[in-house]
Amino acid sequence: MNIINKIKGKVGSIVLERNLKSRKRPVIYNNFNSSSTIGFIFDAENKENYTAAKEFMNYVEERGIKVNGLAFVYKSDLIGYFPYKKGVDYFGLDKQNWYGKPIDDGIDEFIERPFDILIDISLSKIYPVEYIFALSKAKFKICNNSAKAQYADFVLNLSRADDLGLFIEQIKHYLETIETK
Secondary structure (H helix, E strand, C coil): CCHHHHHHHHHHHHHHHHHHHCCCCCCCCCCCCCCCEEEEEEECCCHHHHHHHHHHHHHHHHCCCEEEEEEEECCHHHHHHCCCCCCEEEEECCCECCCCCECCHHHHHHHHCCCCEEEECCCCCCHHHHHHHHHCCCCCEEEECCHHHHHCCEEECCCCCCCHHHHHHHHHHHHHHCCCC
């Protein structure tokens, strides 16, 4: 990592922390039975990740829950290669400012939605995804044990941290069994 990228990363962290100080959100533990809306953030860097996320969103929709997805792609011109999925928006590295903050009205809208649950199923470290996850007004946030864990309400720590299928199965398990008040 060169010095310029280190500076960008440091500035991004400072800006994110400053923005978080002014954000307040209620934390309400939800499960599949108590949720009417679930947001998904995922990395669509390859077809396998996209397919796993799409199948998970279909699973949730079959339960009668409204879903919205936000998929990260490295270049916006790759979006055309993904099959259309209702409720899924895409963003890429070309829609960010100089230190990595995503710049798009759709992203701002996604951050402001008070989802009952927000699930981050991206397993890689991507600053724009971290920024969106951290600032989201979702009532209950779920992610893996990564840099985003400090912003989550429920963190899954798996022995195979890069196994997306296992991660999704564990999320399903906990959201089916967790009791809410």
